[in-house]
Amino acid sequence: DAAVSALAALCSEYYMKEPGEADPAIQEELITQYLAELRNPEEMTRCGFSLALGALPGFLLKGRLQQVLTGLRAVTHTSPEDVSFAESRRDGLKAIARICQTVGVKAGAPDEAVCGENVSQIYCALLGCMDDYTTDSRGDVGTWVRKAAMTSLMDLTLLLARSQPELIEAHTCERIMCCVAQQASEKIDRFRAHAASVFLTLLHFDSPPIPHVPHRGELEKLFPRSDVASVNWSAPSQAFPRITQLLGLPTYRYHVLLGLVVSLGGLTESTIRHSTQSLFEYMKGIQSDPQALGSFSGTLLQIFEDNLLNERVSVPLLKTLDHVLTHGCFDIFTTEEDHPFAVKLLALCKKEIKNSKDIQKLLSGIAVDFPSATLACVGTVQMCAHTHLRLGAPGPHCAHGSALPRFCGMVQFPGDVRRQALLQLCLLLCHRFPLIRKTTASQVYETLLTYSDVVGADVLDEVVTVLSDTAWDAELAVVREQRNRLCDLLGVPRPQLVPQPGAC
Structure with a gap:
């Protein structure tokens, strides 16, 4: 220097x-x-x-x-x-x-x-x-x-x-503001504070004002000049309630939601808690606005599609989806059979876990505890096909592991989406790893108790008995027989055995 x-x-x-x-x-x-x-x-x-x-x-x-x-x-x-x-x-x-x-x-x-x-x-x-x-x-x-x-x-x-x-130029200014807004909604406290400082400096610069700032009028109301010095953007409790307000502005929605998704998958308890609470507050406010909810869900799916197999984003995104599904944020979509949101979400989840067979990848992961407010479908046991787990313990957080609660949560959507979700769960009941099979059975058991309309009352007792009494860590030949029995009871086709390692 x-x-x-x-x-x-x-x-x-x-x-x-x-x-x-x-x-x-x-x-x-x-x-x-x-x-x-x-x-x-x-x-x-x-x-x-x-x-x-x-x-x-x-x-x-x-x-x-x-x-x-x-x-x-x-x-x-x-x-x-x-x-x-x-x-x-x-x-x-x-x-x-x-x-x-x-x-x-x-x-x-x-x-x-x-x-x-x-x-x-x-x-x-x-x-x-x-x-x-x-x-x-x-x-x-x-x-x-x-x-x-x-x-x-x-x-x-x-x-x-x-x-x-x-x-x-207008497109350049838009890209700058959106990229900086994304960084201002991410998980590292000091970095988020720096991004917010840059964002507010560009917004409030008046010698002369920066041209082409998207939604300048709305931004000046959301972030008044008088609040610039008083807000501590490195504190999650102050930052996330403010930055989530940008989700209501179409230009910023994608980038801010992308940043929030990454924050939800962070390791700091306060970051996870406040980013989750802020997201729920925003979604609570748009429940009566089908257009806003549709735009939000479309953006969420677009982020998923753009980041398939990119575990930096897809893993916390699956966790975010788990939160919003189990907290009823998309309950309005469950009234329509095969809602487009559910159909596309299921397809993306299947793509995310497809061909995930790398042994080293399966044996790696990061332990993540789910918030205690999560509903029974998430359960106390987190399935993860990327690593070995202990039943009853927090599991490593990885793409495959995050997919199981998603399939569980998606049985609430009626129609073919439910049948396909049940089929995916049945496939996992014959996964090559015994602990994966055991955890899947536990999750399915809890899911069926949570969503009582998924299985007919005449077969529910038999289904839960098979799930709870079967030794899912036994030999695959034994397990497969019980899995096929479940398929018949649930009304989904039996998966066919294919000559691929770990497949059913």
Whole structure:
């Protein structure tokens, strides 16, 4: 840091030929060397030279701006070879933002300043890093990148607003505000606070106002300037009740809900509790508005579809679905047979667990306790096909494991959805792992007691007897016979044995 701080003074003292003009030979040698080091296989070398480029005075960047920005954009790009280089991506973003401040804004000079010819490329690089969720042994190192991206987006946008606001296009401003709103609804407290600060700074900036902010009028009412200093956005109890209000604004709904979903799957008890409570409060308020409830459910399904097999999102999303289903948030849909929401949700759940047969993946997971308010269909036992479980103990939280409560909860929807959900549960009764079979039986037992209309009264006693009395950890041949008996009683077709490991 000290060397970077001294670089500008050094360059101004020794590398300037005339006032404001660089020595061409030195400029060529220095820029070429610094850009070459951005491709160094050592991450710290990339960091140092990225920051060095960001510290260069304007006269050394003159005529070489595009070349420098291209090199730094490459540093911020994630590739399989350097996916763990989060710090170099962070420093590349910082350098881009600092260079923009150094060269300023000037029309028609892409090699000397920020202008219409290069601003979209700069924004593209910064916005692309908002999706960096890289994790390694240090944890979510992508937060370093996303934080730098947010700060850089704010600095660039404020710079443009002061000088040439017409360079801020509507779709760019919308994407910035939505991405930052998503980060302001996620689970890491200090990071959420930084995102909220950026969001509110952009919203309330008035010298002049940032153009094209979506729903500006509604946002100013939801987040008045007088509340900016008084709200502690790092406190879940203060942050989530406020950020969930954005779910009512169509432009922000997808991104805020995506952030809330991730928060619901967090590990911090206060984050889980307050994000869940805030989501329930919002959904409670739209129960009498079929259009709003339909839009919300459609957005939830779209997030699921966009993130199939992406366990960072799909796992907490399944948990979110479990919460909203078991708390009756979609009870209005149960009055219609084969409601489109239920049909699509079932299809997505089946896709999420399909072909999930990797042994190492099945044996891994993260223990998650479900809130005590969850209904009986969730039960005290969490099934997880990604790992071994103990009955009666919190299970590892993983995609396959989260699917069982979903199938249990979906038997409340009448029609073919119910039959398909029961069929999926019957398939799991013959899973290759004995503990999976035992837990499935326990969940189905509790589900049938919760939703008494699922099975006819004439066979209910026999069904629960089979579920409770069968030794589900016995040999598959024995278990399969009892499972098939259940299929007959439940009125679903018997699954056919296929020559695949772990299948029924």
